[in-house]
Amino acid sequence: MKRRTFMAGGAAGVAGAAVAAPAIAQTMPEVSWRCASSFPKSLDALYGPLDTMTKQIAEATDGRFKIQCFAAGEIVGAFQTLDAVSAGTIEMCQSPGYYFVGKDPVLALMADVPFIMNVRQRNAWLYQGGGQQLVNDYVKKYNVHTVPGGNTGTQMGGWFRKEVRTLEDLKGLKFRIAGLAGQVVAKLGVVPQQIPGGDTYSSLERGVIDAAEWVGPYDDEKLAFVRVAPYYYYPGFWEGAPTVHYWIGTEKWNALPKSYQQIFNNAAAANNLDMTAIYDARNPAALRRLVAAGAQLRAFSPEILDAAYKAANEIYDDLSKSNADFKRIYEHLRAFRNEEYLWWQVAEYSFDTMMLRLRQRS
Structure with a gap:
């Protein structure tokens, strides 16, 4: 390559970088949020996915989108998180909707209510059955946007x-x-x-x-x-399947670049799956230890x-x-x-009951 050709190409590259840098800065702005959880840090399977998700978001944006996490009580109490987001005191929180049933019974439906469904059915309703869209259409009245971010699976009594x-x-x-x-x-x-x-x-x-x-x-x-x-x-x-949501102030959510919104949604979906996997993996041994402890x-x-x-x-x-929205x-x-359980009794329930019987022979 001739020297002047190389220099011309190099100059063009430098000029291109000079043009591209501001464009990148515009599409990847610096964003700093605070998130209050309704859970203490000691409960790592509940609080932990929040910490994991915020790290994933920071890494995916080269550190430009940062979310600082606070446990219950560090900024606001466990049951005051929604009020803090709605008022704009903080940008987001991690809480199950039934924590706010005293404010509005409809919010319990987005997390869990008695005798409804299991975790796979709940996720099917939220992601594929139109449930999450119904939820977000409703919670606009609280000046928030929500994203599913975890599920413990069926709990104990x-x-x-x-x-x-x-x-x-x-x-x-x-x-x-x-x-x-x-x-x-x-x-x-x-x-x-x-x-x-x-x-x-x-x-x-x-x-x-x-x-x-x-x-x-x-x-x-x-x-x-x-x-x-x-x-x-x-x-x-x-x-049977309590969902933990991330609640984000509507203005803060809408101000995010579409790429940041997608990164947030992807990280939250991964952590929704991960929380269930954590409990499914760790509950059996913990139950054995509890029985041994009395x-x-x-x-x-x-x-x-x-x-x-x-x-x-x-x-x-x-x-x-009395409540048309609840209805x-x-x-x-x-x-x-009801549609889900038509299928469950054919395949899922039959498989599980079969395995509960047959595993005794292994």
Whole structure:
């Protein structure tokens, strides 16, 4: 190559870089957000995916899109996160919608309510069944946009100081329980208590409450409930597939470049899958350890489950009569669930029951 040809090409390259640099800066601006979680850092399977997701977003944008994470109570309390985002105090939060059921029962539907569906069905509704679009159309009234970001899978029924064999045993029981589930068990005589996860053990230890539900073996072992309430009940009929959402201020979301929005969505979807995988992988060993430590596994009786199912449907009917938005989204969710279980009883349930039987021979 002749020297002047090389120099010309080099000059052109430098000029091209000079033109391209501002364009890149415009499409990849510096963005700095704060995110408040409703969970303590000690619960790594719940809080951890948030930390992982924000690191993925930073790496995918060469450090231009940074999200600083704060645990429950560091900026706002576990149940005040939505208010903080809605008011513009922070840019986003990580919380399940049923934490805000006192504000609006419709928000519980986006996370979980009793006797609905399992985790795969929930994700199918959100991602492919139109559920997430219904959710985001509704939450515009709170000046937020939401993205699914985690699911624990079916939870346990909680820790009890004494056995609860009949409906009579539930009367007057002070039970830490969140969401619409609190209203359901209240119809059975329970006195529901909404207490942040970090305060639940001390409340059990001091006798402020008689029972508490949290998530499942992996988290419950960390919170040491077995020391103060040995009876461990299942299933958590109120949380077959609780989704944790990321809630972002509408103006902040709309101001993001489309590429940043896509990076955020992809990272959140990966972490939605990862959270379920974490619990599925870690719960079995944790359950064995809890039983070895004295946990006494108990199944809720058919009497209790049937009464709770009846109570749940009465509540859904009452809310549907008084709240048109609840009725619209609940009926959409229920119809999707019913179709899913038509398929589940043919293949998924049949496969699982077959394997539960056959694995005993292995």
